[in-house]
Amino acid sequence: MADKKATREAYGAALAEFGVDERIVVLDADLSKSTKTDVFKKKFPERFINAGIAEADMMCVAAGLASCGKIPFASSFAMFAAGRAFEQIRNSICYPHLNVKIGATHAGISVGEDGATHQCLEDIALMRSLPGMVILNPADDVEARLAVKAAIEHDGPCYLRFGRLAVDRIFDVDYKFEIGKGVEIKEGKDVTIIATGLMVGFALEAAKMLEEDGISARVVNMATIKPIDRDIIIKASKETGAIVTAEEHNIIGGLGSAVAEVLCESAPCVMKRIGTKDVFGRSGKPAELFEEYGLTPAVIAKSAKQAIYEKEN
């Protein structure tokens, strides 16, 4: 866990690595230095298109490129990709099921000092509601690279969610990534923490804290939020009887909702959701914001204990 790298860094590097495939075209909306698509631009300038600060146009241009056999990656901050251009993604990309990849960086509260206007906590909810959309939210740089590769191999629209903040490396280089598959990254029998993105690292820390109290917590990395891995959720419910979800997103409409839908219909158990509680963020350092909005290993551990208590009483 020595290495620390932002998933957006891995995104840019992966585009440059896999960009030897000439079908790949990268678009950005004047944020290439932040989204890291400038790494691709340096290597393949002829296949980099700056759309300027015009996300609506960029998404539809990407749709047109995809209709001609290209694999466009349209990049911006999550707020302006999923938020501002939602209807373009719906009508011009998802409705015709075109092969557009949306590389959305700076997702979540960890954007930090820029504040609420730039902290997108609704993108997973928006993208989940679109038929045929695949949503990938990698936990570290290793997984981010593999998510880009999987998105290229997948035929259809794909939303990739990346963070601004450098995060600990969790996975080894031989880690296998598959769209639609959650991965049990720590065994456990008392409770299951299902986490996505940056919260996966926090979930592992929470599991360690719980272990010190004699609690065996399972940790599942749910990098694919859609299509959700029903089997791993049902298995966790049946085997541990208590589930806590953890995401850097509003508790409405994100991972917690997706897991709750599966549980309610197929395997009800005690469940708690960690995420922002239907509020907007504010300016601050990422670590301060995690405390402020209850996105910490300690809060996850506390919720896990509460879930176990409710299961047993």
Added chain:
Amino acid sequence: MNNLDLKITACKIRKHALDAVHAAKSGHPGGSMSIADILALLYFEKMKVDASNPNWELRDRLVLSKGHCAPALYGALAEAGFIPKEDIKGFRNIRSYLQGHPDMKKVPGVDMSTGSLGQGVCAAAGMAIAAKLDRKNYRVYAILGDGELEEGQVWENAMFAAHHNLDNLTVIVDNNGLQIDGNIADVMSPLPIDKKYEAFNWNVVVADAHDFDSLRAALENAENCKGKPTAIIAKSVKGKDISFMENEAGWHGNAPNDEQYAIAAEELDKKLAELEARKNG
């Protein structure tokens, strides 16, 4: 194709569009009538397309950015052999593939799913840039409504297409002057259209949307222009060739009743008979 044959084809397209809207009891006849001549010239003279191979990689593309005028597009595709003529009357029916707005996944010959205004033209620019990347010489056409120009992303794309020198992109603005709520100048004026495109560094040509010589010259001008996209401001008449629909904003999105349909059909049939008589005599 000669102008008389084009006129005959355009008249048939109008009749298909009228039949579609009447059968569905909903749809958009006014703008469908105003673009019928443009579609006839594109599909029967200008565009390299192959009805037996609708996804031919090197074909010219047409994006109907004003997707609500699907009845006219379906009429043109039927006349050009992409879809059976008898399917037209299934327009908007739950059992039909002919959706209220064009669906590229359901209808052979439709190059982009459209309907949400402002988006189609941007997708057309994406196709044009794909052609440049692949060094292919197909051309991309987009038909926009003049009311559609009120959508902000049209101008995002106007910047984009000029910045990227998309001289293989031709935008045709169906300038009939009317939108749902009335005259474009009263609702939210996009005027002057030609000067706006000029200011965005486009090649601009003003043409008569119902005069094939004028339209042909405009399209040739677009093909000969290097380094800039072309905007053809096509002055048109909403509801063209149906007397009671002409220049009436009320016919933007309303279907004629049986009585009105009979009158409209008779007018188009009469015009078609006259044109065919001229051709044969």
